[in-house]
Amino acid sequence: MKIIVCIKQVPDTKGGVKFNPDGTLDRAAMLAIMNPDDKAGLEAALRLKDQYGAEVTVLTMGLPKAADVLREALAMGADKAVLVTDRVLGGADTWATSTTIAGAIRKLQQTDKYDLIITGRQAIDGDTAQVGPQIAEHLGYPVISYAQDIKVEGDKVIVQRQYDDRYHVLEAQMPCLITALAELNEPRYMTPGGIFDACAAEVLTMGRADLVDVEDGNLGLNGSPTKIAKASDKVRKGAGEKVTPDSPEDAVAYIVGKLAEKHVI
Amino acid sequence: MDFTLSKQHEMAQTLFKEFAENEAKPLAIETDENEQFPRSTVDKMAKYGFLGIPVPKEFGGQGADILTYVMCVEELSKVCATTGVIVSAHTSLCVDPILTYGTPEQKAKYLPDLASGKKIGAFGLTEPGAGTDAQGQQTKAVLDGDEWVLNGSKCFITNGKEADIYVVIAVTGKVEKRGKMLKEISAFIVEKGTPGFTFGTKENKMGIRGSSTYELIFTDCRIPKANLLGQQGKGFNIAMHTLDGGRIGIAAQALGIAEGALERTIAYTKERKQFGKSISAFQNTQFQLADMATKVEAAKMLVYKAAMKKAEFQTNPKVSYSVEAAQAKLYAAEVAMEVTTKAVQLHGGYGYIREYEVERMMRDAKITEIYEGTSEVQRMVISAALLK
Numbered sequence: 136m137k138i139i140v141c142i143k144q145v146p147d148t149k150g151g152v153k154f155n156p157d158g159t160l161d162r163a164a165m166l167a168i169m170n171p172d173d174k175a176g177l178e179a180a181l182r183l184k185d186q187y188g189a190e191v192t193v194l195t196m197g198l199p200k201a202a203d204v205l206r207e208a209l210a211m212g213a214d215k216a217v218l219v220t221d222r223v224l225g226g227a228d229t230w231a232t233s234t235t236i237a238g239a240i241r242k243l244q245q246t247d248k249y250d251l252i253i254t255g256r257q258a259i260d261g262d263t264a265q266v267g268p269q270i271a272e273h274l275g276y277p278v279i280s281y282a283q284d285i286k287v288e289g290d291k292v293i294v295q296r297q298y299d300d301r302y303h304v305l306e307a308q309m310p311c312l313i314t315a316l317a318e319l320n321e322p323r324y325m326t327p328g329g330i331f332d333a334c335a336a337e338v339l340t341m342g343r344a345d346l347v348d349v350e351d352g353n354l355g356l357n358g359s360p361t362k363i364a365k366a367s368d369k370v371r372k373g374a375g376e377k378v379t380p381d382s383p384e385d386a387v388a389y390i391v392g393k394l395a396e397k398h399v400i
Numbered sequence: 401m402d403f404t405l406s407k408q409h410e411m412a413q414t415l416f417k418e419f420a421e422n423e424a425k426p427l428a429i430e431t432d433e434n435e436q437f438p439r440s441t442v443d444k445m446a447k448y449g450f451l452g453i454p455v456p457k458e459f460g461g462q463g464a465d466i467l468t469y470v471m472c473v474e475e476l477s478k479v480c481a482t483t484g485v486i487v488s489a490h491t492s493l494c495v496d497p498i499l500t501y502g503t504p505e506q507k508a509k510y511l512p513d514l515a516s517g518k519k520i521g522a523f524g525l526t527e528p529g530a531g532t533d534a535q536g537q538q539t540k541a542v543l544d545g546d547e548w549v550l551n552g553s554k555c556f557i558t559n560g561k562e563a564d565i566y567v568v569i570a571v572t573g574k575v576e577k578r579g580k581m582l583k584e585i586s587a588f589i590v591e592k593g594t595p596g597f598t599f600g601t602k603e604n605k606m607g608i609r610g611s612s613t614y615e616l617i618f619t620d621c622r623i624p625k626a627n628l629l630g631q632q633g634k635g636f637n638i639a640m641h642t643l644d645g646g647r648i649g650i651a652a653q654a655l656g657i658a659e660g661a662l663e664r665t666i667a668y669t670k671e672r673k674q675f676g677k678s679i680s681a682f683q684n685t686q687f688q689l690a691d692m693a694t695k696v697e698a699a700k701m702l703v704y705k706a707a708m709k710k711a712e713f714q715t716n717p718k719v720s721y722s723v724e725a726a727q728a729k730l731y732a733a734e735v736a737m738e739v740t741t742k743a744v745q746l747h748g749g750y751g752y753i754r755e756y757e758v759e760r761m762m763r764d765a766k767i768t769e770i771y772e773g774t775s776e777v778q779r780m781v782i783s784a785a786l787l788k
Contacts, residue, residue, distance in 0.1 A: 210411060325415045326449040327472070328462030334408040 136189040136287070137247055138180045141236060141254040141270070142173040142208060144201040148259060158366035160260065169204040172255025176315035178322040179285050180253050181212045187287060189250075190214050192243070196224065196235055202338050209333035210325035217243065221342040226356030229261070233269030234353040238346030240274060245347065250309040251292065256281055256316050264314070271312035279305050280314040412468045416475035419448070425479035431610035432760050435602075437562050438483055438610055445483075446517020451490055455499060460512035466714075470652040470707040477656025478663070481764035482610035484656055488649030489558040489611075490514070493772075494521025497567050497587065497642045501630035506589060510565055522563035523646075524554035524590075524616050525639050532777050534569075534639060535583060539618065541570040546625045548588060550618035553600065556771070560614025561599050566590045568616070569639050572632055585635035589627045596621030607763035644722045646772045648710060651703045651728035654736035654768035658696045661736075661743035661761045665689065668747055668756075679746070688746060692739045699732040723785045730778035733768035740765040 146152070146165035153161040169177075180191045193208040195201045196219040205216035219239045227235060240252065252274075254267035264280070271278035283302060284295040287309075294313055296303045325333075343354065352358050380386040394400045405413065423441050431438050445451055453469040455461020462468075469491060477484030495514050498506060513519040530536035539552025550570055557566075566589070573584040590597060600615030630638045666689060669680040679685050706728040709721035740762035744751035751758050769775045 206407070206411065210415075324419055324448050325411065326462060327412055327415070327453045327464040327468050328449055328457065330408050330411045330415065331462070331464050331468075334406075334411070 136183065136187050136251070137192070137249045138183060138189050138251045138253060139192045139194055139240060139243065139249050140173070140177045140180045140208070140213070141252065141267070142177060142193055142195050142204055143170045143255070143258045144168070144195065144197055144204040145170045145258050145260045154368055158368060167200070167203065169207055170255050170258045170260075171317040172257060172259075172315055174255075174322045175317045175319040176253040176255050176313075177208055177211065177213065178320045179282070179313075179315055180251075181323065182320070183251075183285070183287060184212065184214075192217060192249075194219065194236065194239060194243075196220070196227075196232060196239070205338055206330075206333040206336075207325060209336050210329035211323055212329065216336065216338045217341060218338050219341045219346075223343050223351075223355045226359065227354065228359035228361035229263050229265040229269060230360055231354050231356075231358040233266045233273060234349050234358070235346060236266070237270050237273035238349035239341050240270070241347035242341065242345050248310075250290075251287075252276070252310070252312040254312065254314050256314045267312060267314035274310075274312070277307045277311040278314070279307055279311065282313045282315050283319055285313060285315075285319070408464075409467060409471065412464070413471050413475065416472045419445075419450075420475045420479045420483075424476055424483045428480035428482075428760070429754070429757065431480060431482050432607075433609075433754070435604070435609045437612045438480070438486070439562075441480075441483055442486060442517070442520070442562075445487065449516075450487060451517035451520075452495070452511075452515025453491065455495060455511060455515040459499070459507055459515055461515035465707075466648070466710045467704060467707040470648060470703060473649050473652040474656040474659070474703070477653040477764075478660035480610075481653055481657050481761070482608045484653040485558060485608050485611050485650075486520075486562075488646070488653055489523065490521045490563075492646040492649040493523030493558075493642055494563070494565060494567050496645050497523075497629060497638055498565075498589065500641070501587070501634075501638055502589075503626075505626065506629065510589065514565060519564035520559055520562055521565045521567070522557055522559040523642065524557050524566055524568040525643075526554060526556050527552070528555050532774060534585070534636060537569065537571050537583060537585060539568070539570040541572050541586060541588060543572075543625065544622075547622040548625060548628065550588070550590070550596070550621040550623065552618055554616040555600075556603060557614055557616050558611055558771075560612045560616065561602070562612040564592045566592070566616065567629060567642070568618075569635050572635070575633060584633045585639070586632050587629040587635040587638045588623060589629050590618075590621070590623055594621055594623055605767075607760070607765070607767050643772055644725045645710060647725040647729040647778070648703065648706045648721075650768055650772045651699075651706065651725070651732040654729070654732035654765065655696070655699050655703050657761050657765045657768070658692075658699060658732070658736040658739040661740045661758050661765075662689075662692050662696055664756075664758055664761075665692070665743040665746050668750075672748075672750075685746060688742055692742055695735045696739060699728075699735040702728040702731050723782055726773070726778040726781040729768070729773065730775050730782070733765070733775060736765035736768050737762075 147168040153164040155161045183189045191213045192215040193213045194217040257264035279294045281297045282294045283297040286293045449462045452461035457463040473484045473488045541548045571583045572586040575584045596619045598617045603613040672679045706724040709724040713719040743758040750756045
């Protein structure tokens with residue numbers, strides 16, 4: 136069994152979020168960590184490895200510095216690491232990102248057959264939850280999102296998909312893609328020996344030229360349909376007006392009056 | 401000269417810090433209060449290879465280096481000095497002498513279980529009448545056929561009752577040296593459960609209260625002849641060399657205690673308000689913190705340097721790290737005592753309350769000036785090298 140886990144390096148929000156003067160995230164001022172949902176996805180893959188002897192490949196797209204999370208994943212027990220990095224891929228939104236990652240996976244599929252692709256549900260910096268399902272769409276794979284439990288039986292996966300008040304049990308034929316929740320498990324620590332091996336290991340680096348079946352128009356900033364017009368910090372709302380009417384009727388009359396005053400009704 | 405940590409050491413530091421915060425810190429108060437050996441933490445450390453960090457992979461270890469091991473003891477000791485010393489005594493005092501002096505058979509038999517943490521190690525040198533003066537040993541080992549017969553006792557043994565494998569020093573005869581009759585001292589590997597090997601009293605200690613400190617008693621304890629560690633008569637050298645390595649571990653423990661106390665004090669002085677402002681706004685606090693941080697940093701440099709020197713020894717056995725280890729332990733231990741004492745003072749009344757933990761750090765710090773060679777012994781080692 137071969138598994139690809141897509142992981143992302145994100146700013147650690149534990150020490151507080153820092154912004155540039157233009158309202159964008161000041162990534163340099165924040166520590167970088169492996170996205171928590173992705174780490175749970177990696178742990179799920181490593182447990183499948185422990186159980187069935189799978190080979191786990193971690194893949195990330197980002198600046199060369201993103202290799203740090205790949206090394207962390209290797210030190211936790213992943214077998215291979217792939218870094219997709221290229222200037223022309225920068226500034227990508229979820230569409231351009233998923234296009235890029237799908238192109239990189241197609242490249243890997245030229246030499247190996249992969250049964251399972253696991254991504255995190257969403258990254259703590261963008262919170263879109265779009266990239267995982269989009270990758271599945273590009274590759275024509277079934278997708279099961281929000282996995283809180285993953286089991287493998289033969290060539291099928293049986294996944295519990297989390298809902299607010301229940302979970303669905305879904306079965307899918309592999310190859311398929313699963314998006315993992317941080318609640319899925321408690322990720323293991325690295326090991327000291329794993330760290331030493333990870334630092335000596337080779338990380339396969341891919342650029343634009345390595346991506347298979349992708350068009351330039353779908354890559355990087357230019358290939359991103361989402362344009363950010365303006366980024367700003369959340370403006371705190373005031374405490375508002377507090378009133379204590381004598382009766383429900385008075386309260387209704389007061390609210391209706393206010394709504395009429397603001398021309399809402 | 402490069403003071404930048406390598407990528408692997410940076411990652412290892414992150415790992416140990418996270419582990420210490422998540423696993424060891426929540427148990428530190430009850431470990432101290434109830435004198436409770438932190439078995440669950442030790443099991444987790446075993447799982448992640450923390451008990452075989454500098455052991456080559458061929459013996460089931462992690463194949464990492466001494467600096468990585470030092471960082472592990474340091475980060476653990478920042479939050480719980482008991483947990484730190486368990487790793488230190490196991491690695492430096494039991495695993496290291498077997499790795500350095502063991503026969504291929506001894507290494508194959510003992511190292512995999514020790515490195516994986518399946519078994520815990522301890523070291524028995526100290527006796528009621530033989531602490532700093534190792535020649536005062538009374539424990540005897542007599543060869544009887546294919547077995548050594550041990551009689552005597554060892555005291556203040558770290559990991560005492562919790563360990564499974566013990567490196568024990570004993571007198572095996574007399575030798576003439578420069579016209580004087582001296583005790584011939586040898587080292588042995590003793591397994592828990594060997595008939596005649598029992599435990600005496602558990603010590604009720606001032607600090608590191610969760611570490612299992614016991615007396616080991618040998619009464620006609622018969623061990624295989626093959627359990628002699630190193631050559632017969634080389635036990636004193638083995639013990640001294642083992643302690644050189646052990647001192648780096650204790651220096652790392654002392655460093656961790658000092659760092660832990662400093663971190664807590666910085667946070668506390670920013671929070672605590674007196675006379676309408678935080679006490680960190682007072683110059684006395686600022687200057688005290690500056691002195692504490694500077695000494696901690698100097699201690700760190702000495703400890704890391706000693707670790708690097710020991711790593712050098714592993715590729716070139718002619719290299720001695722005895723002085724570096726003594727300097728690191730002497731300085732780090734005294735800094736730990738000074739910094740924790742100041743930490744309690746800067747915490748005021750709260751510093752004297754157990755919940756605030758700096759008082760535990762102060763109690764824990766004291767032992768680092770005593771065990772594995774007192775500060776006075778370290779000064780003897782350093783000055784002897786200067787004046788030889």
